[in-house]
Amino acid sequence: MAQETPKDNAGFTLPAPASTPADASASAPVTPATTASVDAPATLDPASATDTSARDTLIGGAVLLVLFIAFFFAKNAYANGLVAKRLPPNKANASGWWLFIFLASLATAVVLAAVNAHKFLAPLFMGPLLLVGLVALVLTFTSSRN
Template structure:
Protein backbone atom coordinates (compact mmCIF):
# COMPACT_ATOMS: atom_id res chain seq x y z
CA UNK A 1 0.00 0.00 0.00
CA UNK A 2 1.22 3.42 -0.81
CA UNK A 3 0.72 6.09 1.84
CA UNK A 4 0.41 9.73 0.99
CA UNK A 5 2.81 12.07 2.72
CA UNK A 6 1.70 15.58 3.40
CA UNK A 7 4.35 18.26 3.35
CA UNK A 8 2.05 20.85 4.86
CA UNK A 9 -0.19 19.21 7.41
CA UNK A 10 -1.44 22.51 8.90
CA UNK A 11 -1.57 22.87 12.61
CA UNK A 12 -1.25 19.92 14.94
CA UNK A 13 -3.03 19.49 18.23
CA UNK A 14 -0.85 18.73 21.23
CA UNK A 15 -0.89 15.20 22.54
CA UNK A 16 -3.48 14.69 25.26
CA UNK A 17 -2.18 14.60 28.79
CA UNK A 18 -3.04 11.28 30.30
CA UNK A 19 -3.46 10.96 34.01
CA UNK A 20 -2.95 7.71 35.84
CA UNK A 21 -6.29 6.78 37.45
CA UNK A 22 -4.48 4.50 39.92
CA UNK A 23 -2.37 7.39 41.23
CA UNK A 24 -3.54 8.90 44.51
CA UNK A 25 -5.24 12.26 44.31
CA UNK A 26 -3.18 15.27 45.33
CA UNK A 27 -4.04 16.65 48.76
CA UNK A 28 -6.05 19.88 48.85
CA UNK A 29 -3.22 21.73 50.59
CA UNK A 30 -0.76 21.00 47.78
CA UNK A 31 0.25 24.32 46.23
CA UNK A 32 2.05 22.80 43.24
CA UNK A 33 0.31 23.66 39.98
CA UNK A 34 1.41 23.86 36.36
CA UNK A 35 3.22 27.10 35.56
CA UNK A 36 0.80 27.95 32.77
CA UNK A 37 -2.20 28.11 35.08
CA UNK A 38 -0.65 29.56 38.21
CA UNK A 39 -2.18 32.87 39.20
CA UNK A 40 0.55 35.30 40.14
CA UNK A 41 -0.20 38.74 41.55
CA UNK A 42 -0.96 41.09 38.67
CA UNK A 43 -1.55 38.23 36.26
CA UNK A 44 -4.78 36.76 35.02
CA UNK A 45 -5.38 33.15 36.11
CA UNK A 46 -5.27 30.50 33.43
CA UNK A 47 -3.03 32.41 31.03
CA UNK A 48 0.73 32.08 30.68
CA UNK A 49 2.78 35.02 31.83
CA UNK A 50 4.03 35.88 28.34
CA UNK A 51 0.42 36.25 27.09
CA UNK A 52 -0.50 38.74 29.81
CA UNK A 53 2.64 40.75 30.48
CA UNK A 54 3.06 43.66 28.11
CA UNK A 55 6.58 44.75 27.33
CA UNK A 56 7.57 48.34 27.96
CA UNK A 57 8.33 48.76 24.26
CA UNK A 58 4.77 47.82 23.29
CA UNK A 59 3.36 50.12 25.96
CA UNK A 60 5.50 53.04 24.77
CA UNK A 61 4.47 52.51 21.14
CA UNK A 62 0.81 52.33 22.16
CA UNK A 63 1.14 55.52 24.20
CA UNK A 64 2.82 57.33 21.31
CA UNK A 65 0.07 56.23 18.92
CA UNK A 66 -2.57 57.46 21.37
CA UNK A 67 -0.82 60.80 21.75
CA UNK A 68 -0.71 61.31 17.97
CA UNK A 69 -4.37 60.31 17.69
CA UNK A 70 -5.41 62.68 20.49
CA UNK A 71 -3.67 65.57 18.74
CA UNK A 72 -5.45 64.70 15.49
CA UNK A 73 -8.77 64.39 17.36
CA UNK A 74 -8.24 67.85 18.88
CA UNK A 75 -7.96 69.39 15.43
CA UNK A 76 -10.99 67.40 14.30
CA UNK A 77 -12.91 68.73 17.33
CA UNK A 78 -12.14 72.30 16.35
CA UNK A 79 -13.14 71.69 12.73
CA UNK A 80 -16.41 70.05 13.81
CA UNK A 81 -17.25 72.90 16.18
CA UNK A 82 -16.47 75.50 13.50
CA UNK A 83 -18.65 73.58 11.04
CA UNK A 84 -21.53 73.60 13.49
CA UNK A 85 -21.14 77.35 14.02
CA UNK A 86 -21.32 77.73 10.24
CA UNK A 87 -24.65 75.89 10.37
CA UNK A 88 -25.98 78.48 12.83
CA UNK A 89 -25.52 76.43 16.00
CA UNK A 90 -24.66 78.67 18.97
CA UNK A 91 -20.90 78.67 19.64
CA UNK A 92 -21.23 77.33 23.20
CA UNK A 93 -23.30 74.36 22.05
CA UNK A 94 -21.00 73.77 19.08
CA UNK A 95 -17.95 73.75 21.37
CA UNK A 96 -19.63 71.31 23.74
CA UNK A 97 -20.53 69.04 20.82
CA UNK A 98 -16.90 69.21 19.67
CA UNK A 99 -15.62 68.15 23.08
CA UNK A 100 -18.12 65.29 23.21
CA UNK A 101 -16.88 64.18 19.80
CA UNK A 102 -13.30 64.32 21.09
CA UNK A 103 -14.23 62.13 24.08
CA UNK A 104 -16.09 59.71 21.80
CA UNK A 105 -13.14 59.28 19.44
CA UNK A 106 -10.59 59.18 22.28
CA UNK A 107 -12.41 56.39 24.12
CA UNK A 108 -12.75 54.31 20.95
CA UNK A 109 -9.09 54.87 20.07
CA UNK A 110 -8.03 53.90 23.59
CA UNK A 111 -10.02 50.66 23.36
CA UNK A 112 -8.49 49.79 19.99
CA UNK A 113 -4.92 50.57 21.07
CA UNK A 114 -5.32 48.54 24.27
CA UNK A 115 -6.68 45.62 22.26
CA UNK A 116 -3.74 45.77 19.86
CA UNK A 117 -1.08 46.20 22.55
CA UNK A 118 -2.19 43.18 24.59
CA UNK A 119 -5.34 41.44 23.48
CA UNK A 120 -5.03 38.66 26.06
CA UNK A 121 -5.37 41.15 28.88
CA UNK A 122 -7.36 44.09 27.52
CA UNK A 123 -10.01 42.43 25.34
CA UNK A 124 -12.22 41.78 28.32
CA UNK A 125 -15.52 43.25 29.48
CA UNK A 126 -13.71 44.80 32.44
CA UNK A 127 -11.78 47.10 30.07
CA UNK A 128 -13.92 47.37 26.95
CA UNK A 129 -17.24 47.74 28.80
CA UNK A 130 -16.52 51.08 30.47
CA UNK A 131 -14.74 52.44 27.40
CA UNK A 132 -17.68 51.45 25.22
CA UNK A 133 -20.15 53.00 27.67
CA UNK A 134 -18.21 56.28 27.72
CA UNK A 135 -18.10 56.27 23.91
CA UNK A 136 -21.85 55.64 23.65
CA UNK A 137 -22.73 58.37 26.16
CA UNK A 138 -20.37 60.82 24.43
CA UNK A 139 -21.90 60.02 21.03
CA UNK A 140 -25.44 60.66 22.31
CA UNK A 141 -24.39 63.91 24.02
CA UNK A 142 -22.50 65.01 20.88
CA UNK A 143 -25.61 64.55 18.78
CA UNK A 144 -27.90 66.22 21.32
CA UNK A 145 -25.65 69.21 22.00
CA UNK A 146 -24.95 69.74 18.30
CA UNK A 147 -28.57 70.58 17.57
CA UNK A 148 -29.75 74.14 16.99
Protein backbone atom coordinates in the same frame (compact mmCIF):
# COMPACT_ATOMS: atom_id res chain seq x y z
CA MET B 1 20.15 -8.05 55.99
CA ALA B 2 18.23 -8.44 52.86
CA GLN B 3 19.57 -6.95 49.70
CA GLU B 4 17.43 -4.27 48.10
CA THR B 5 16.24 -5.06 44.59
CA PRO B 6 15.05 -2.50 42.04
CA LYS B 7 11.46 -3.65 42.63
CA ASP B 8 11.72 -2.78 46.34
CA ASN B 9 12.50 0.88 45.58
CA ALA B 10 9.08 2.54 45.24
CA GLY B 11 10.45 6.03 44.53
CA PHE B 12 9.86 8.05 41.39
CA THR B 13 12.32 7.37 38.59
CA LEU B 14 12.61 8.93 35.18
CA PRO B 15 12.70 6.65 32.16
CA ALA B 16 15.90 6.46 30.19
CA PRO B 17 15.92 8.75 27.15
CA ALA B 18 15.07 7.02 23.88
CA SER B 19 17.79 8.76 21.92
CA THR B 20 19.84 11.84 22.47
CA PRO B 21 21.18 14.10 19.73
CA ALA B 22 24.68 12.68 20.35
CA ASP B 23 23.38 9.12 19.90
CA ALA B 24 21.43 10.12 16.79
CA SER B 25 24.46 11.78 15.22
CA ALA B 26 26.57 8.71 15.92
CA SER B 27 24.08 6.36 14.31
CA ALA B 28 23.10 8.53 11.34
CA PRO B 29 25.24 10.60 9.01
CA VAL B 30 25.22 14.29 9.81
CA THR B 31 23.74 16.46 7.09
CA PRO B 32 22.67 20.09 7.18
CA ALA B 33 19.02 18.98 6.99
CA THR B 34 19.28 16.84 10.14
CA THR B 35 21.07 19.51 12.16
CA ALA B 36 18.55 22.16 11.09
CA SER B 37 15.65 19.97 12.14
CA VAL B 38 17.19 19.49 15.59
CA ASP B 39 17.91 23.22 16.08
CA ALA B 40 14.74 24.65 14.45
CA PRO B 41 12.28 24.14 17.32
CA ALA B 42 14.54 25.98 19.76
CA THR B 43 14.88 29.05 17.53
CA LEU B 44 11.23 29.23 16.49
CA ASP B 45 9.81 28.85 20.00
CA PRO B 46 7.77 31.99 20.83
CA ALA B 47 8.29 31.44 24.55
CA SER B 48 12.01 31.98 24.16
CA ALA B 49 11.46 35.43 22.60
CA THR B 50 12.17 38.46 24.73
CA ASP B 51 9.36 40.25 26.56
CA THR B 52 8.20 43.22 24.47
CA SER B 53 5.33 44.44 26.62
CA ALA B 54 7.11 47.63 27.72
CA ARG B 55 8.04 48.49 24.15
CA ASP B 56 4.52 47.75 22.91
CA THR B 57 3.02 49.92 25.65
CA LEU B 58 5.35 52.78 24.75
CA ILE B 59 4.47 52.52 21.06
CA GLY B 60 0.76 52.35 21.94
CA GLY B 61 1.08 55.47 24.09
CA ALA B 62 2.83 57.34 21.28
CA VAL B 63 0.11 56.31 18.83
CA LEU B 64 -2.56 57.49 21.28
CA LEU B 65 -0.82 60.84 21.70
CA VAL B 66 -0.70 61.39 17.94
CA LEU B 67 -4.35 60.37 17.61
CA PHE B 68 -5.41 62.71 20.44
CA ILE B 69 -3.72 65.62 18.69
CA ALA B 70 -5.50 64.73 15.45
CA PHE B 71 -8.82 64.38 17.31
CA PHE B 72 -8.32 67.82 18.85
CA PHE B 73 -8.06 69.35 15.39
CA ALA B 74 -11.10 67.35 14.27
CA LYS B 75 -13.01 68.69 17.30
CA ASN B 76 -12.19 72.26 16.35
CA ALA B 77 -13.16 71.68 12.72
CA TYR B 78 -16.45 70.08 13.75
CA ALA B 79 -17.26 72.94 16.16
CA ASN B 80 -16.41 75.56 13.54
CA GLY B 81 -18.62 73.76 11.04
CA LEU B 82 -21.52 73.84 13.49
CA VAL B 83 -20.98 77.56 14.13
CA ALA B 84 -21.09 78.10 10.37
CA LYS B 85 -24.50 76.38 10.37
CA ARG B 86 -25.75 79.04 12.83
CA LEU B 87 -25.42 77.02 16.03
CA PRO B 88 -24.42 79.04 19.12
CA PRO B 89 -20.67 78.74 19.81
CA ASN B 90 -21.11 77.28 23.32
CA LYS B 91 -23.32 74.44 22.00
CA ALA B 92 -20.95 73.84 19.08
CA ASN B 93 -17.96 73.72 21.43
CA ALA B 94 -19.71 71.27 23.77
CA SER B 95 -20.63 69.07 20.83
CA GLY B 96 -17.03 69.17 19.64
CA TRP B 97 -15.75 68.05 23.03
CA TRP B 98 -18.22 65.17 23.10
CA LEU B 99 -16.91 64.15 19.66
CA PHE B 100 -13.36 64.29 21.02
CA ILE B 101 -14.31 62.07 23.98
CA PHE B 102 -16.03 59.59 21.66
CA LEU B 103 -13.02 59.35 19.35
CA ALA B 104 -10.57 59.20 22.25
CA SER B 105 -12.40 56.36 24.01
CA LEU B 106 -12.72 54.40 20.78
CA ALA B 107 -9.02 54.88 19.96
CA THR B 108 -8.01 53.94 23.50
CA ALA B 109 -10.00 50.70 23.29
CA VAL B 110 -8.41 49.81 19.95
CA VAL B 111 -4.86 50.60 21.08
CA LEU B 112 -5.28 48.66 24.34
CA ALA B 113 -6.59 45.68 22.39
CA ALA B 114 -3.59 45.89 20.05
CA VAL B 115 -1.04 46.23 22.87
CA ASN B 116 -2.21 43.24 24.92
CA ALA B 117 -5.39 41.62 23.67
CA HIS B 118 -5.36 38.87 26.28
CA LYS B 119 -5.41 41.33 29.15
CA PHE B 120 -7.32 44.36 27.82
CA LEU B 121 -10.11 42.73 25.82
CA ALA B 122 -11.73 41.74 29.10
CA PRO B 123 -15.15 43.28 29.78
CA LEU B 124 -13.64 45.04 32.83
CA PHE B 125 -11.61 47.26 30.49
CA MET B 126 -13.67 47.36 27.31
CA GLY B 127 -17.08 47.77 28.92
CA PRO B 128 -16.53 51.20 30.50
CA LEU B 129 -14.56 52.48 27.50
CA LEU B 130 -17.24 51.51 25.03
CA LEU B 131 -20.01 52.77 27.31
CA VAL B 132 -18.32 56.18 27.60
CA GLY B 133 -17.87 56.19 23.82
CA LEU B 134 -21.52 55.38 23.20
CA VAL B 135 -22.75 58.06 25.64
CA ALA B 136 -20.37 60.61 24.09
CA LEU B 137 -21.60 59.76 20.59
CA VAL B 138 -25.22 60.28 21.62
CA LEU B 139 -24.37 63.55 23.38
CA THR B 140 -22.38 64.73 20.34
CA PHE B 141 -25.49 64.75 18.20
CA THR B 142 -28.01 65.78 20.85
CA SER B 143 -25.95 68.80 21.94
CA SER B 144 -25.57 69.98 18.36
CA ARG B 145 -29.32 70.55 17.91
CA ASN B 146 -30.77 74.03 17.91
